[in-house]
Amino acid sequence: MAKLDKDEIVQSVPQRGFFGQPKGLFTLFFTEFWERFSYYGMRAILLFYMYTQVVDGGLGISMEIATSIMAIYGALVYMTGVIGGWIADRLLGTQQTIFYGGVLIMIGHIVLALPMGVTGLFLSMFFIIIGTGLLKPNVSSVVGDMYSPKDKRRDSGFSIFYMGINMGGLIAPLIVGTVGQEYSYHYGFSIAAFGMFLGLVVFLVTRKKYLGLAGTYVANPLEDGEKKKVIKRFGIGAVIIAILLAITIPTNILTITTFTYLVSFLGIAIPTAYFIVMYRSPKTNKDERSRILAYIPLFIGSMVFWAIQEQGSIILALYAKERTELSFAGIDLYASWFQSLNPLFIIFLAPVFASLWIKLGDRQPSTPTKFSLGIILGGISFMVLIFPAIINGTETLVSPWWLVLSFFLVVLGELCISPVGLSATTKLAPSAFSAQTMSLWFMSNAAGQAVNAQIVKLYDPSTEIIYFGVIGGVAVILGFVLFAFTKKIQIYMRGVL
Template sequence: MNTNQNLDTAFFGQPRGLSTLFFTEMWERFSYYGMRAILLFYMYYAVTKGGLGMSQGTAASVMSIYGSLVYLSSVLGGWLSDRVWGSRRTVFIGGVLIMFGHIVLSLPFGLSALYLSIALIVSGTGLLKPNVSDMVGSLYAPEDKRRDAGFSMFVFGINLGAAVAPWVAPWAANGFGMHTFGSETNFHAGFSLAAIGMFIGLVQYYYGGKKYLSKDSLYPNDPIDQEALKPVLIWTAIIVVILGIVIALMAAMQTLNINNIITLITVIAVALPIYYFVMMLNSRKVTREERSRVWAYIPLFIAAAIFWSIEESGSVVLALFAEQRTILRIGGFHIAAANFQTLNPLFIMILTPVFVWLWDHWKGQPSAPGKFAAGLVIAGLSYVWMALPGIIHGTTSGRVSPFWLIGSWFIVEIAEMLISPIGLSVTTRLAPKAFKSQMMSMWFLADAAGQAVNSQIVKYYSSATEVQYFLIIGLISIGFGILMSFLVKRIHHLMVGIN
């Protein structure tokens, strides 16, 4: 670490290296959310409209499992950084893979390009996303009081890129504003902008990293030796062989199709955290107090998975609602359905300082389990809210005000303020000493599991099932939140000394 970094105030009072990481993540999020804003429509629009002609249900399932795979891959990305490449090299490799993924998607090669793009972007995002955050922390000495402000600026960069992209990518896809989105859509132009955004991020990261990032980031924190590498390679080979056998059997039984592949990934995404919990609870390295804390984490993990299944539906179910059920012309102003994707990062930027102030000044605030319970109830209400247009109008065949979508996003982002930052904090505090890294992986796996389950249920969403869909899922979330509220004292007791 640069011993003079505390004197470096070149970037708004922060180390100059923060600007490099700020813009790297801003451009990566620009590329990712720009792609996601139009990908669902690309998959299910008819070929005559520039799409792939998938069924709506399959397209929605692919979107959900795509998000699940991104968070599953982040577990591997953290390991490769810590043990093999070091964070700076891992981030660069990830960015290159992401860029090539967007390039492939920008080419008119149909389904094969889509699946290759998903593989590249999933791998790249898994390498980049967890390690950029780690590098931000390495810019500061432990006693540097600028750390929290630095992370706040970094998170702002993430949301800035995510907020701008849903306007720019649809604009490119609709002929750079020459015609209405959906009439003569050229999705590949939008995907090209995502590739260009990632390229810009990579260029400034490469040159800025040489000048302003610590040389320590070039080396792994815990480099793996030959002895430790052998069992890793053996287990990797075993897993690959098992997956190969499963896929071969599916092919032999003529069941090898995209829906069954999604189901296979869903099983893996749900089974992996179960494996981690069983391993930690039975490990001799875990003390009695630590084991109690792991038990306390299980209901929080389930709550997080339920929450993420609702929150991450913004680019799937709510995107379909925006396209099919929302009035997109207000006076002379036309809104593309994809533009609504900007609401998620926009409300995060608005609400974050409000909740930071609240947690700093609220003396009798609830414990982490209490905040999770409230967050689940509020997240469920965001879906109940979406059922109201169909209930009020008695039909789901017409179009309704865009303020229904705006209201739903605002409600669910309040829930995110109660769950996402609190979850990150409580995960680090409840982690057994021997499983610190694995426990942080569990937080990503909660999102992966939630989206994997989503991939199985989003196929049942349509305008005809709209009211029932939103009500059932919303009430499940509210019900689990109420149940958690009764278990808050019990969970807090299991946390053993953790406030």
């Protein structure tokens, strides 16, 4: 389909009907709700499943390797968003890419639900990683399609959309986590698979009526001659990868450890390459190049924040199970339940932030200022965890309230960065790279988790004061550095607020 005019796309979407937002937000809200239910439900028990002994229903993987796998898993999930963005921009359009991604995610959860051991783990990871890469960035891109560039509801709409994501994330650990830890990990993974199935149903039933033309076009379609070249290159690449795997795996050249180093390198190299390609592209005009330069420090700031936030399902999950008193007011707690704290706070606070930005209007803080505040809060969320160790040492169990406080602070930072970053990405993206720039935004999360794959190995309860203090302190310093350059960044944004 030929590229459509932005006004034509906006006019095709019913503009009132879902909390004062376009009706299409309903479709995307609940599609992402169920996708996140499946993903975060799985993540709530995956770490425990990996390092729990085989006789207790787990895989018996060492804790150090399990934490690295969790970080690499998260990095690859967001890293493949680049593939999803490219496919949407050049081949299928965002709507079709979302559907195929959802199907692959559902297949991945079904595989994980089967008792296939380590083989099932890595096979399911492959499907979920590719499927999430196809679905997640493109859902957000379609949200941006429904608003005109000057529509002041945009930030508010993204905040509501973000609340839907986190409603799925809130419910999932309570249901999947309880079933997985109480009865069987495989039963929990089965519930995650059903969640993705429901997301696909919502998308298929409502997209035609509510989304209009949003996401139906291919932004930068391949020419006929280019398609043959791309197919050839993909074929050659697949053959090369297969040969390398056949050589390196049996000879122990490619191990989990070397693979984590490779992904950590790619987590930085891929976004760097993408910035260079977009900046030098003849399809990018002068204003768009300036906005790309403004986007780079925001990307770095986001990467630092996500390196902290994503440890909530790794290091803080371990902290919940190994260092926290799992009893409160006579109620026995499951460690997986703490994964619901982040989305719980977001559900309550997202409407507050959305209303605040609308109320402030032109007086609201600039995007770079919001980012700097978010990074500082993320750093503080780690620094508060040094106090229970200072007060009582590292040999005693700590009150669950310390984890509650840490999750609360990181959520305040997240609401200053994540929905704002989604909105800023849709405004700063070069028109020829719209979906790919959204994929690049999610690459900031991938980069943060790729770095985490090396950092999480350093955690140990006996040295947690240094661990939380250094990482948190570095984030706070970088947040203030970004704040010092906010005015300069705004100049390069060329009128984008």
